[in-house]
Amino acid sequence: MATVRLTMAQALVRYLANQLTEVDGERMPLFGGVFAIFGHGNVAGLGEALAGAGNALPTLRGHNEQSMAHVAIAYAKTWDRRRMMACTTSIGPGATNLVTAAALAHVNRLPVLLLPGDTFATRAPDPVLQQIEDFGDPTVTANDCLRPVSRYWDRITRPEQLLRSLPAALATLLDPADCGPVTLALPQDVQAEAYDYPETFFAPRVHRPRRPAPDATELDAAVARLRVAARPLIVAGGGVHYAGARDTLDAFARRHGIPVAETQAGKGGLSAGHPLQVGGIGVTGSAAANALAAEADVVLAVGTRLADFPTASRSIFRGSGVCLIGLNVQPFDAVKHDGEPLVADARVGLEALGAGLGDYAAPAAWTDAAQRGWREWNAVIDRVTADDGRERPSDMQVLGAVNRFSDERGVVVCAAGGLPGELHKLWRVKAPGGYHLEYGYSCMGYEIAGGLGVKLAAPEREVFVLVGDGSYLMLNSELASSVALGAKLIVVLLDNRGYGCIHRLQTSCGGAPFNNLFEDTRHAGDGAPTVDFAAHARALGAESEKVTGIAGLEAALGRARAARRSYVVVIDTDPGPATAEGGAWWDVPVAETSAREAVREARRGYEAAKRDQRH
Numbered sequence: 080m081a082t083v084r085l086t087m088a089q090a091l092v093r094y095l096a097n098q099l100t101e102v103d104g105e106r107m108p109l110f111g112g113v114f115a116i117f118g119h120g121n122v123a124g125l126g127e128a129l130a131g132a133g134n135a136l137p138t139l140r141g142h143n144e145q146s147m148a149h150v151a152i153a154y155a156k157t158w159d160r161r162r163m164m165a166c167t168t169s170i171g172p173g174a175t176n177l178v179t180a181a182a183l184a185h186v187n188r189l190p191v192l193l194l195p196g197d198t199f200a201t202r203a204p205d206p207v208l209q210q211i212e213d214f215g216d217p218t219v220t221a222n223d224c225l226r227p228v229s230r231y232w233d234r235i236t237r238p239e240q241l242l243r244s245l246p247a248a249l250a251t252l253l254d255p256a257d258c259g260p261v262t263l264a265l266p267q268d269v270q271a272e273a274y275d276y277p278e279t280f281f282a283p284r285v286h287r288p289r290r291p292a293p294d295a296t297e298l299d300a301a302v303a304r305l306r307v308a309a310r311p312l313i314v315a316g317g318g319v320h321y322a323g324a325r326d327t328l329d330a331f332a333r334r335h336g337i338p339v340a341e342t343q344a345g346k347g348g349l350s351a352g353h354p355l356q357v358g359g360i361g362v363t364g365s366a367a368a369n370a371l372a373a374e375a376d377v378v379l380a381v382g383t384r385l386a387d388f389p390t391a392s393r394s395i396f397r398g399s400g401v402c403l404i405g406l407n408v409q410p411f412d413a414v415k416h417d418g419e420p421l422v423a424d425a426r427v428g429l430e431a432l433g434a435g436l437g438d439y440a441a442p443a444a445w446t447d448a449a450q451r452g453w454r455e456w457n458a459v460i461d462r463v464t465a466d467d468g469r470e471r472p473s474d475m476q477v478l479g480a481v482n483r484f485s486d487e488r489g490v491v492v493c494a495a496g497g498l499p500g501e502l503h504k505l506w507r508v509k510a511p512g513g514y515h516l517e518y519g520y521s522c523m524g525y526e527i528a529g530g531l532g533v534k535l536a537a538p539e540r541e542v543f544v545l546v547g548d549g550s551y552l553m554l555n556s557e558l559a560s561s562v563a564l565g566a567k568l569i570v571v572l573l574d575n576r577g578y579g580c581i582h583r584l585q586t587s588c589g590g591a592p593f594n595n596l597f598e599d600t601r602h603a604g605d606g607a608p609t610v611d612f613a614a615h616a617r618a619l620g621a622e623s624e625k626v627t628g629i630a631g632l633e634a635a636l637g638r639a640r641a642a643r644r645s646y647v648v649v650i651d652t653d654p655g656p657a658t659a660e661g662g663a664w665w666d667v668p669v670a671e672t673s674a675r676e677a678v679r680e681a682r683r684g685y686e687a688a689k690r691d692q693r694h
Contacts, residue, residue: 118169120196124270148180153532207660230259249678302435317344320381338449351507365451392666497580524554562620579654589678
């Protein structure tokens with residue numbers, strides 16, 4: 080058997096560089112590159128190997144370990160999990176900074192390969208710089224923090240272990256049901272250790288998506304349920320995108336006259352102009368979708384994990400005897416909410432359902448009601464996003480201006496706070512891939528890094544990042560990376576001087592304004608700081624300006640489009656308003672006892688709402 084002598088790190092890099100994927104008939108590298116922040120735990124081993132790889136596996140420099148992993152995750156999401164990236168850090172804080180990003184990927188079922196350095200396998204120099212010491216277990220290191228947020232975790236303590244662990248890691252990253260973050264902890268001495276690897280291990284491999292077909296018994300049961308449905312509703316989740324099922328969903332909905340509501344991850348499965356589109360569902364959903372959900376007798380949940388937001392904390396499906404069919408590639412998700420499982424790839428499953436349903440169509444009155452509700456909701460969108468001339472506009476007015484300005488090339492990127500709710504309700508998606516929200520983990524600080532990941536994956540598209548001042552202050556460093564990489568972003572920074580979304584939640588639960596808006600926080604006599612975000616963005620290398628009002632924003636968006644590098648537009652906004660229409664209850668426990676009558680009143684409302692939870 081022919082062998083080649085390589086260090087463990089060199090073998091790892093060569094293996095990754097030889098993994099290929101096929102997208103629309105075109106073969107390309109599975110890994111778009113490796114984001115790296117080097118330290119003593121990875122620079123001499125993995126760093127040397129990456130330098131030798133050159134363009135076969137490009138290395139990109141990050142500024143923060145969490146944010147560079149966010150970039151990688153957004154890259155994979157934009158490619159519908161068909162391509163991905165790896166991230167390497169040193170031991171210690173570099174590794175633990177990955178934990179939040181790993182949790183985000185875990186919740187959202189997105190692939191990212193994490194390659195943190197580790198302590199010495201030999202333990203010869205223990206304790207090394209940055210080493211966590213467990214007094215009762217010398218095998219524990221900082222990387223053990225990544226175990227619960229990884230789908231696959233291993234520590235490579237011998238070079239030959241790669242022969243088993245790398246194929247297992249790739250199988251997890253590419254599995255449609257178990258997809259998520261993979262961590263391979265790399266002791267720094269083992270990275271540099273050589274081994275005679277079989278040359279066949281590095282033969283190019285082409286990976287294609289696995290598409291599990293439905294079980295015949297489950298399929299027959301689902302078809303039987305849908306055939307007698309008088310008020311059917313489809314809830315489209317992220318699996319629609321990842322399975323490449325957008326066109327299939329379009330055809331299925333049209334043929335059978337079934338309205339389609341969307342989760343945050345599923346939004347954009349159908350364009351805003353589709354005749355069966357009824358918008359977002361749940362806590363941040365449209366009135367059209369939520370009204371249908373309350374009356375539906377059969378709900379076909381396609382590729383969604385049915386979290387608390389789309390299900391309004393298990394209170395949204397209220398029809399007598401409502402049946403939920405879980406079409407999902409992951410059995411864990413397919414049986415949620417007492418669902419009748421249809422375990423299959425979303426595209427294959429919809430095709431099989433369509434064949435079984437034949438000429439079945441939902442009653443015309445039901446379809447008509449859905450279309451009427453969507454028309455009425457569009458009137459709400461027009462009204463709440465319209466410019467009324469105020470100097471400090473609402474979130475709704477800002478996103479409305481950006482939505483009107485963007486064309487079919489545009490992609491909106493956002494994550495936490497109040498903006499995702501308004502986007503779910505109000506954003507009109509003009510083309511596939513035009514809506515990129517991270518709301519499974521609702522992670523503040525994802526926005527700019529996520530925008531960079533989208534731009535690296537789809538450089539031909541115009542990326543609009545909507546971010547609040549709170550998220551910007553948490554994590555903004557990859558704005559500098561976007562400038563360095565020539566990956567232009569248009570960032571609209573809404574400054575409401577605080578955490579406006581949680582301020583609204585706090586007061587809606589009867590609480591007094593406290594520690595959310597700057598004006599309600601403890602500060603020195605001179606007051607809370609006024610941050611010059613435009614100057615800060617310029618300091619990171621971007622172009623920027625501050626504007627007043629929607630007219631000023633619209634003019635600035637034109638200048639941003641003409642710019643050659645990332646452009647940040649700062650606008651002061653009102654933290655108070657939110658779209659009153661639409662939406663549904665969310666289970667946020669209110670204090671059972673309080674000296675405040677407002678809290679006691681909110682508790683009474685909470686207890687009344689709890690009665691609508693199914694179980």
